[in-house]
Amino acid sequence: MKLGLDPRVRLLAAALASLCLALLRQIPSSLLGLALGMALLGLVRPRPEHLRRRLAAVNIFTFFLWCALPFTVQGESVALGALNLSSAGLRLALLVTLKANAIFCVFQALVGAMSPSEAGCALKSLGCPPKLAFLFLVAGRYIHVLAAEWQALMDAAKLRAFTPKAGLHGWRTMACLLGLLLVRGYDRSQRACEAMRLRAFTGNFTTVTRFRAGYADVFLAVGMVAFLAAVLWVEAIHA
Amino acid sequence: MHISEGVLSPAVLGAGAALTALGTAVGLRRLDYDRIMTVALLSAAFFVGSLVHIPVGVGSVHLVLNGLLGVLLGWAAFPAILAALALQALLFQYGGLTALGVNTFTMAFGGVLAAWVYKTIIRISGRGLLRAAAFCGGALGVALAGLFTAAAMTFSDESFLTAAELLLLAHLPVMLLEGVMTLFTVAFIAKARPEMLEISE
Incomplete structure (x- = not known):
């Protein structure tokens, strides 16, 4: 309920x-x-x-x-x-x-x-700094995207017969996958930033949610x- | 690494919240809207990465990644870690609301100090010692976070002293692993997207 x-x-x-x-x-x-x-x-x-x-x-x-x-x-x-x-x-x-x-x-x-977006909007209307509310909203929005990305990277590695084992090879491989996750997150952020700027984003995040x-x-x-x-x-x- | 709610004393909770507010204010002031999207995405990646289990011996541990985030973001690590931990409190109930200030401060300030050491090594030696600097950054981030956590527990109640010492001891192997993982991750990023190492400049 x-x-x-x-x-x-x-x-x-x-x-x-x-x-x-x-x-x-x-x-x-x-x-x-x-x-x-x-x-x-x-x-x-x-x-x-x-x-x-x-x-x-x-x-x-x-x-x-x-x-x-x-x-x-x-x-x-x-x-x-x-x-x-x-x-x-x-x-x-x-x-x-x-x-x-x-x-x-x-x-x-x-x-x-x-939901994270509900909480983010509520935080903003309670006087949380706009940049912080923005970080919270966007991070909440992309967690599932990046989690799916990580799963895809792990699946691809496993298909190439990688099994996570303790040892320098296992750690280096996982660190590279982690680096790749960060690189993909970075690239995605660049694209999202450009797309939002094209839609006249100036830092003000307007919302259609009205609380009563x-x-x-x-x-x-x-x-x-x-x-x-x-x-x-x-x-x-x-x- | 997360301290649950109800463990710490009011004074420590208050001090943690105040210090986190200060650090977050500094981080947000240095953060413009051109980079905020990147910080948000890296904050989400920090969240995902800290759930990954890395095999060690027969078991596995999960990474903290605060040193790595500090190295990449500098002071912006404060708001990034605050957002990620608030989301964790919301989605997974790790830590929680009252302990959010202390938990953010221990990780973010550890990360910021680790980043300072990383940058100092790079400034003195140039990119030649990038790997060593990254190792120091990663290991120091966890070590400092563990130290601050232990201090927060001990200041709350002296009975926690031995428990805090045990917690710190348990962090030693994680520290080495975190250093190794940060070394390889930073080396990878330096090859794939060297501009990512200059986000915090």
């Missing part, structure tokens, strides 16, 4: 929530933040296969922290079988995992379904602020 909400409001709400949740230092308030994220995600219901892959990307880093922190942080220790784990380290790892997943859920629910905020947006904004205030209140009680 896609939220029929103004992208600007979604972006601002997601930014505000990320900022508030990133500042938390207590477990109960982080749990509340995770509940907020999961409730929003439940409303949006994104495709599970997308969610799983992205969730794995977030938790690779937290997994690394779970492997390192319980053994490296100084302080009281808890015995778990033969292992001596630091309770402060366990707490820190839990806190970071809760916060990272809470922010991930909020972000996925509000911004996950937004409605009652649902006001509801989202007020609800988000109220819930975040509750989270910060729980944080203050437990501090």
Whole structure:
């Protein structure tokens, strides 16, 4: 399901929530933040296969922290079988995992379904520098083109019996393919630049998208602020 | 290389965002509309290239490419990396919004410093040492990014010190690989499109 909400409001709400949740230092308030994220995600219901892959990307880093922190942080220790784990380290790892997943859920629910061009236009109307919004829009537009180009280069190399192996030959071949990708990107940018100049492009990127905020947006904004205030209140009680 | 959200302290997040804003402002001011298309495309290529897995031993690692981007774009690497990481946060949920400032700064500033070293070597020795300069640029880019990341973690919470040291140690082989890959890539570009090495001039 896609939220029929103004992208600007979604972006601002997601930014505000990320900022508030990133500042938390207590477990109960982080749990509340995770509940907020999961409730929003439940409303949006994104495709599970997308969610799983992205969730794995977030938790690779937290997994690394779970492997390192319980053994490296100084302080009281808890015995778990033969292992001596630091309770402060366990707490820190839990806190970071809760916060990272809470922010991930909020972000996925509000911004996950937004296309790069939608996000670029919303950023521009929120006062992001025009050159930066342009970079974001154009880079977003060409990522799939260049990814297809890379796939074609790899396929061509594989048809010529190249298998990526560790070693100087494999690395040099892949570096040349990477160089070729950059060269093709450069050539394409020259052509696109000339084509846009022919169409009287002077640096101003006009868009036909018009955003309009409605009652649902006001509801989202007020609800988000109220819930975040509750989270910060729980944080203050437990501090 | 990406630090997830919720790891760093508010002060470090704020400092990262401020430094990134500064670097991006410098990068954007030096960037005119004639070159912005090229920077955008190279930013997209950086995005694609950083997803490529390079075989090492029995496993594989993915490249960071910030040194290479710094060598090609100079200060424009700041807005380019910011755009690419924002897209990654949007499309793949790597890093994220609050950590965007810190993640951009660690990679982009590492790239800018690496580019400075690359250019200094070229200025002193001419094109003769292009390969050595490219190796230094690529390796230094990752080394500095790893160092800044470790520093950001340690400044956030001293308990992260050992974890940060481990992270830095894990970056050492990536550093060498990145240097080798940057060497071959720059050598290829110097043969195929030498004008690409002058985009940042």
